[in-house]
Amino acid sequence: MNDLLLPLPAPQGEHLSACLVMVDLVGSTVLAHRLPLEHYAALMAEFVQLLILSFEARRGQVLQHQGDAVLALWSAAHTSEAVRAALEAHERAARLGLAGLLGVRLQVRAGVALGPVITGPVGGQPSAYGLPVNYARRLCDAAAPGETLVCERVAQQRAEDLRMIGRSLPPLRGFGPECRAYTVQSSPALVLSPMKTG
Template identity: 65%
Template sequence: MTPLLLPLPAVPPVPEAACLVMADLVGSTHIAHALPLSTYAALMAEFVQVLILSFEVHGGQVLQHQGDAVLALWPAGAAGQALRAALEVHDRAAGLGLARSLGQALQVRAGLAAGEVVTGMVGGQLSAYGLPVNYARRLCDAADPGETLLCAAAAREVGTALALAPRALPPLRGFGPDSRAYRVLAPAGPGVVPMKTG
């Protein structure tokens, strides 16, 4: 038997309800080809920093970022805040001054999923494990440029705060052909997503 690098916890971690948002820059490989590496790195650093700050200002905890993608977590009952943050990053990315000065129009896609996760520190950074983490990534990958997709559970949490419409999906790897998603028909106003009440 292979020895464990770290011992298993004496008390198993308790699952908690949460909402996860994954946001990703569209066409980053094309941008990387178009710019000198140092310029591309500066643009990505500014882009990621804007996403991190946008998520944190709306109460999200950033779990990780990989290149041009950022994953953040909100507690149960905060799907409205998570959606507000996800919708807002589209405008924030499009408004980056450095991108405009380089002749680059940045577009983001995002996925939002809700459900039970287990969180814990790994390598000094908060991490989350569970199907909503994977689902948020798959929804992000399936979204069109400028689009935010919500899973059915997240759509139920948001309720009637915004007009949502069902969105057809290709089969999502690991989730089968019956995955359901919703998209926001129209924002409620600049940076405003009413919170669900009751």
């Protein structure tokens, strides 16, 4: 029987310790009902572009986006930059010009997780696989509107200007009850990073 099994392909891509950030727009379905389709599509495109530019300005690499959510990766050495990018996403979304013109205020939630992943192209797009990808998604889902949740490993690497406050979690699908999360707050001195314009 074993003779019929094909050998597994050799792992493709790069192994690295990485910090994953997932940012999700709160209430996008309500917006889709409320706005004309053309306005909604334009708003989503501007929102995603804003996050891509702000993440790249802080050395992140955007892996994917699905309408109202963006996933990005930083090397573990730049974890504090990843957390700051997640925090900045809240203010950047709230100040989005097109949203103001349309009479809506955008709010996001974010999840940040750290650990080993394998990265590489899939279908011509950069991708990452590993528990931190799933964990960042689960933390993002568990975050309240306007909140950034980070895992314990991220909290252990905190920068001086970031305050971590322990937070109880609902059960996270696929993760045990021992998972700990922290709400991140920045000092008032945190300044938005400049974004690339070209």
